[in-house]
Amino acid sequence: KAGVTQTPRYLIKTRGQQVTLSCSPISGHRSVSWYQQTPGQGLQFLFEYFSETQRNKGNFPGRFSGRQFSNSRSEMNVSTLELGDSALYLCASSPSRVETQYFGPGTRLLVL
């Protein structure tokens, strides 16, 4: 089975712009979670989607949003980018709401 894929792998944006990141989960996985990883804050949970519904949300401002499609692919969007949004954004998929998550390679976002 192919693993979790994320596109693009690298992205450079400027302050005030918006960005959309994409995640394709492992085939058959219905749960997709997003995380932000920075050197200062470590790994922080953004949100989780299951069967196109947001099931859980971390403590991030409303500029961060996401969605999940009927084929379980997920996108996350960040509007009005700030310098502090520079990070590695990781997506993880699970078969359902079970105990294991499998991570993609991440999208590295740099905001200038």
Place this chain on the structure above:
Amino acid sequence: GEDVEQSLFLSVREGDSSVINCTYTDSSSTYLYWYKQEPGAGLQLLTYIFSNMDMKQDQRLTVLLNKKDKHLSLRIADTQTGDSAIYFCAEKDNYGQNFVFGPGTRLSVLP
């Protein structure tokens, strides 16, 4: 709230055993995990343990869980240079899908 703590750095010599420690605060944690992250890569699930177990062994990896002290450790036997990476401890409770990660321990393996 939930919190997971780890020491940030560990150096060992090639061939020695490495022990990476983790403490957590959420007593309702049902699953505890170890992930490995190599430079420029995502997280790779190494192993996980259910809270009703106290030990799990998988080839060179041994996980020990002391539920009373909320302490988790990962032992890597015969550590190799390819084991150099950041190791994350994580917990998940039975009520949500939210995983809580520790800050990561950077393991350096010296030749």
